[in-house]
Amino acid sequence: MNRSLHPPKIASTPLLVSLNIQRRVIGALVMREILDRWGRHNIGFLWLFFEPMIFTLAVAALWSFSKMGHGSTIPIVAFALTGYSAVLLWRNMPNRCVRAVQPNHTLMHHRNIKLMDIYGARLLLEASGATISFMLLSLLFIGMGWMKLPEDTLKVVFGWLLLAWFGCSLAILIGSLSERFEIVHILWHPISYILFPLSGAAFAVSALPEKAQQAVLLLPMVHGVELIREGYFGSQYHAHYDIAYMAGVTLVMTLFGMAQLRYVSRHIVA
Amino acid sequence: MIELVNVTKRYPVKGGERTILDGINLRVRPGEKLGILGRNGAGKSTLVRILSGGERPSAGRVIRNMSVSWPIALSSAFHNHLTGLDNVRLICRVYGADFENKLEFVREFSELGIYLREEIVTYSAGMRARLAFAISMIIEFDCYLIDEVVAVGDSRFHEKCQHELFERRKERGKVIVSHDPNFIRKYCDDVIVLADGKLHEFSSVEEGYEFYDRHMKL
Numbered sequence: 001m002n003r004s005l006h007p008p009k010i011a012s013t014p015l016l017v018s019l020n021i022q023r024r025v026i027g028a029l030v031m032r033e034i035l036d037r038w039g040r041h042n043i044g045f046l047w048l049f050f051e052p053m054i055f056t057l058a059v060a061a062l063w064s065f066s067k068m069g070h071g072s073t074i075p076i077v078a079f080a081l082t083g084y085s086a087v088l089l090w091r092n093m094p095n096r097c098v099r100a101v102q103p104n105h106t107l108m109h110h111r112n113i114k115l116m117d118i119y120g121a122r123l124l125l126e127a128s129g130a131t132i133s134f135m136l137l138s139l140l141f142i143g144m145g146w147m148k149l150p151e152d153t154l155k156v157v158f159g160w161l162l163l164a165w166f167g168c169s170l171a172i173l174i175g176s177l178s179e180r181f182e183i184v185h186i187l188w189h190p191i192s193y194i195l196f197p198l199s200g201a202a203f204a205v206s207a208l209p210e211k212a213q214q215a216v217l218l219l220p221m222v223h224g225v226e227l228i229r230e231g232y233f234g235s236q237y238h239a240h241y242d243i244a245y246m247a248g249v250t251l252v253m254t255l256f257g258m259a260q261l262r263y264v265s266r267h268i269v270a
Numbered sequence: 271m272i273e274l275v276n277v278t279k280r281y282p283v284k285g286g287e288r289t290i291l292d293g294i295n296l297r298v299r300p301g302e303k304l305g306i307l308g309r310n311g312a313g314k315s316t317l318v319r320i321l322s323g324g325e326r327p328s329a330g331r332v333i334r335n336m337s338v339s340w341p342i343a344l345s346s347a348f349h350n351h352l353t354g355l356d357n358v359r360l361i362c363r364v365y366g367a368d369f370e371n372k373l374e375f376v377r378e379f380s381e382l383g384i385y386l387r388e389e390i391v392t393y394s395a396g397m398r399a400r401l402a403f404a405i406s407m408i409i410e411f412d413c414y415l416i417d418e419v420v421a422v423g424d425s426r427f428h429e430k431c432q433h434e435l436f437e438r439r440k441e442r443g444k445v446i447v448s449h450d451p452n453f454i455r456k457y458c459d460d461v462i463v464l465a466d467g468k469l470h471e472f473s474s475v476e477e478g479y480e481f482y483d484r485h486m487k488l
Contacts, residue, residue: 032360269281
């Protein structure tokens with residue numbers, strides 16, 4: 001028996017094959033996630049967007065009845081829809097990725113399933129839920145005459161995609177850090193609560209004093225929300241945003257997130 | 271061929287790290303039946319998980335030129351809050367297999383009947399083991415990793431498993447962890463012994479056992 005070692009050949013999988021495997025795995029995990037979260041009872045996977053819709057409707061109703069001032073002439077319902085939907089988009093993704101390894105670690109016995117696939121499936125679901133909820137409620141509100149069609153739909157889509165990217169990078173970063181440090185898992189929830197009122201959901205940046213504007217514009221998601229509102233209400237809304245700044249910060253976060261993800265993947269105990 | 275090159279695995283423990291595998295080199299040839307011996311905690315299961323790819327080594331390389339199974343009959347590789355059927359479907363999706371065909375086999379082999387539609391949390395240990403083994407047999411691999419599979423189910427089911435794994439898949443490679451010397455003698459061409467993080471190889475199974483017995487007495 002000879003087990004002596006020659007310089008080994010590295011077996012590699014062509015990129016297209018790998019992509020196909022990953023597509024299949026993420027698809028399988030999405031189905032599993034849907035069954036695991038909502039099961040086959042009552043409306044099943046429709047909760048995916050019903051839940052964010054209920055949240056958004058409740059917030060819109062609350063803000064309308066309390067006649068909350070937000071510093072612009074836009075109807076409060078439209079303001080709440082654009083603002084709160086954006087929060088759901090960037091906040092739910094990290095929420096689902098925090099401590100995501102434990103409930104999934106049994107799947108790690110299957111070599112094709114990587115941590116990135118688990119995050120990928122969860123991100124895809126969260127993003128779809130928030131997006132479908134935003135679209136359905138927009139259609140409803142427009143149909144009811146509570147708001148007009150977006151003035152520049154493409155700008156809305158662009159702002160939404162930027163926010164989704166920001167949410168993904170934040171999710172991967174916070175998610176993988178939470179596997180390494182318990183404290184991240186504990187602190188993320190209060191932090192996300194504090195970030196909500198600061199995120200631009202409940203105010204127009206132009207209504208703030210200049211010092212406050214500068215401070216608040218340090219937060220990347222504010223730029224995304226402002227961009228979405230400019231797309232919706234362009235002529236009635238004076239938006240403040242810097243796409244390059246938001247993209248830059250998000251890019252750096254993506255990079256750090258990927259590095260953490262790689263570290264955690266290497267140290268997972270199946 | 272599966273090849274481990276200078277593979278080291280360390281786990282964090284309180285106040286530092288513990289080295290379980292220390293620069294191990296190993297080749298598993300196509301069709302080879304390899305037994306792994308070692309005391310409790312010697313790193314046998316760790317080695318199996320590294321071969322399967324479920325865990326990555328802390329240092330060194332793993333090269334796989336053939337397909338390798340997940341550790342067979344491991345009921346923990348399945349999801350507790352899904353039904354038996356959902357787990358079959360999940361595995362078929364992940365490995366790109368046709369669900370309808372495979373389901374027939376699982377139904378027949380596991381003998382779980384209507385319980386396939388129930389969540390796995392409601393299963394007894396024996397039912398879990400039956401499902402786990404049946405699912406392990408729906409995807410074909412060049413090499414199967416077997417971590418203490420012999421204790422599965424009652425003796426009749428046990429025989430069915432042996433038949434499925436060692437008769438029908440006689441020509442496939444197998445890496446077997448077991449404390450049962452007769453089992454290893456019966457099915458393995460080679461054995462290795464893990465001790466103190468190092469791997470020991472032998473020219474015959476009997477030599478391996480001699481070493482193992484001596485080492486156990488130390």
